[in-house]
Amino acid sequence: MLSEFITVKDEGSAEIIINKSRFIGYAKYTPDEKSAHLFINNIKERHNDATHNVYAYILGDSGEIQRFSDDGEPSGTAGMPVLEVIKREQLIYVTVVVTRYFGGILLGAGGLIRAYSKGAKIAIDAAGIVKKVLHAIVKIKIDYTSLGKIQNYLSKQGLRVVDIQYSETVDLIIAVPHDKINYVNHAIMDMTYGKAKIDITGYEYYEME
Structure with missing residues (x-):
């Protein structure tokens, strides 16, 4: 498991x-990928009258799963630019869909990429970028x-x-950042004169400001 990663807050x-x-x-x-495809399909259904519904996503702890679709736009002018924005922001576990309603003016390859x-x-800016940090429960x-x-x-902590x-x-069920677990355990044992019983029951990611 990653100790931390950067992603978007929600939607x-x-x-x-x-x-x-x-x-x-x-x-x-x-x-x-299940949640990514569900999100993409929901946007496509919402905008089933759109000219294009272009998407890209990056998943996996090392960003090893990368997919994109131009959805009918000229190759390399839509899905790939969306994917590159996700990469540039150094995000993982993110899906982006860009819906286009054609306005009658051709943009050209460079215009489409921009x-x-x-x-x-x-x-991505609207969703908000956050750091998710691994916590011990x-x-x-x-x-x-x-x-x-x-x-x-x-x-206080x-x-x-x-x-x-x-x-x-x-x-008490608490969430402790992975790098503070030993420090917190020792502090609690000191405060209870060794009488506390402490068990790690699992791990979850929490957003850090």
Whole structure:
């Protein structure tokens, strides 16, 4: 698993008019090809009257899955420029669709490349770029006397509390950045005089500002 990667926050769209042609860019975080194809098909259905629905996506931890479609535009003038914008922003797990409604004026190869590049860029900007960092999901079992102290520590450290479960003891479920797990574990054990029970139950990616 990657320790961190750059992608888009979720889904965004923006529109631009170039020489009377309407270009609508859409960008979305897509963790796999199934979600990428679903997103593409949804845009195609939404704009089934459009002249072209061009797309590109990059998936995989090393960006090894790269696909694009010109959707009827001259080869190399649409899908590839969209793909290049995603690469330039150093994004992965991203799908971008640029819809075009032809306005009656031919743009030429250079004009199309610039237009589809612009459509991709405004879509990515609208979605917002974020860093996703790998977090360990940690379950901490403590007694009630330690709860206030631990909660105060977690707040000061800016750590996410995912859940709190109350029974004879308290179970705190927290998310800890992968590179801080040992530091946090030692701190909690020190504060509870070695009485806390700490288990890593899994890993998830969280957005970092």
